[in-house]
Amino acid sequence: xxxxxxxxxxxxxxxxxxxxxxxSAQNKSTTSADHKNWDVLLKxxxxxxxxxxxxxxxxxxxxxxxxxxxxxxxxxxDSWSVEEQLAYxxxxxxxxTIDLILKNYPIKSIKEIKTPWKISNIKMGENYYSLGDIEHxxxxxxxxxxxxxxxxxxxxSCPKLLNKAFIASKMEEQLERVTKDFINGNKNDISISNPKxxxxxxxxxxxxxxxxxxxLISYINKYSNVKIDANTKVVFKxxxxxxxxxx
Numbered sequence: 009x010x011x012x013x014x015x016x017x018x019x020x021x022x023x024x025x026x027x028x029x030x031x032s033a034q035n036k037s038t039t040s041a042d043h044k045n046w047d048v049l050l051k052x053x054x055x056x057x058x059x060x061x062x063x064x065x066x067x068x069x070x071x072x073x074x075x076x077x078x079x080x081x082x083x084x085x086d087s088w089s090v091e092e093q094l095a096y097x098x099x100x101x102x103x104x105t106i107d108l109i110l111k112n113y114p115i116k117s118i119k120e121i122k123t124p125w126k127i128s129n130i131k132m133g134e135n136y137y138s139l140g141d142i143e144h145x146x147x148x149x150x151x152x153x154x155x156x157x158x159x160x161x162x163x164x165s166c167p168k169l170l171n172k173a174f175i176a177s178k179m180e181e182q183l184e185r186v187t188k189d190f191i192n193g194n195k196n197d198i199s200i201s202n203p204k205x206x207x208x209x210x211x212x213x214x215x216x217x218x219x220x221x222x223x224l225i226s227y228i229n230k231y232s233n234v235k236i237d238a239n240t241k242v243v244f245k246x247x248x249x250x251x252x253x254x255x
Contacts, residue, residue, distance in 0.1 A: 040092045040176060041082050043099050045075045047173035058160070058168020059254040060106065062113050069110055076103055080131040091176035094152065094183075098174045101142050101159045104130045108139070109162050109251070117249045118162045153215040153227075154183040156208055157190040164248035165195055165206065191231045197245070198234045204243045 049072060053065045065072075079100050084093045105118075108129075112121050121127075125140040147155045160169040167190045174182050190196070190206075197204040209216065209224050216227045225236045236242070 040088070041079060041084075041096050041099075043095065043173035043175060045071060045078070046099055046103055049075070050169070050171045050173060054169050054171035055254060056171060058170070059252050060109075060162070060169060061254045062106075062109060062251070065106065066110055066113065069107075072103060072107055072110070076100075076107060076130075079103075080133065083133045089176060090150070091179040094147075094150065094155070094179055095174045095176045097142055097147050097150075098155060098158045100130065100132075101139060101147070102169060104139060104142070105160060105162050115251065117251055119249050148212075148215060151218055152183070153212070153218065154187045156212055156215065157186040158183060160252070162252055164250045164252055165245075166252065167195070167208075168193070169252065188231050191228055192233050195245075196228075198228070198232045198236065200234060200237050201240050202243075203228075203236045203240060204245050207244045207247050209242075210244045 049065070049068055053061045053068070055061075079096065084096050088096070108121065108124060108127070109115070109118065115121065118124050125143070126138050128136040128138045128141070130137045130139070130142065143159060147159065157167040158170070158174060160166050162169075167186060170182070170186060192198065195206050203225075205224070205228065209228070213224060216224060221227045224242060225238060225240065229235050
């Protein structure tokens with residue numbers, strides 16, 4: 009009787025161990041979010057210059073809401089890598105901005121919406137956040153100044169909305185691309201001795217100086233094709249808040 013009992017006991021132990029392993033794997037938090045549906049929407053409604061076909065996007069509001077709901081159920085925690093968190097919050101900010109525009113469309117500017125960056129309508133877990141919360145209390149606290157060229161405020165003078173989702177595996181490449189595109193694009197007039205630059209550099213100046221940079225010119229010169237003279241005084245361009253809408 010001892011051998012059958014021993015075999016039964018061993019089998020029971022194996023079963024218990026397998027059950028614990030399976031349960032642990034099931035309960036372990038997902039360490040990334042799926043941004044494929046957002047990527048599809050961006051490719052469908054945003055052109056290569058970052059302009060949005062909001063009128064057509066209205067037809068896909070349900071898909072956008074579904075994506076935002078998926079994000080709300082899969083909130084980053086300490087197990088997520090920095091790249092995964094950046095992808096999550098950048099995509100969330102951009103998707104929530106589009107959602108806000110669509111819910112108030114047609115409009116000519118996001119500023120037609122009362123306090124657009126203070127509306128706490130973005131759900132993450134059991135809590136609600138505003139666009140301002142995500143930008144200032146989460147993304148800026150990650151000490152990555154290039155986020156300012158990745159998030160889009162639905163306006164002409166904003167960095168263009170990338171027509172593909174940000175993903176963790178390509179985060180460095182994507183951040184470098186949007187930074188170079190913005191600095192060398194038409195949102196700035198870079199010259200050696202008479203540069204006119206975006207007010208983004210004025211509003212968030214301290215963010216660009218956090219990684220050892222002495223001044224804005226030093227930061228910009230890391231990415232600009234034309235190098236600004238170190239002793240030159242920069243001028244900030246007027247900001248165009250008209251909607252980044254395809255014409």
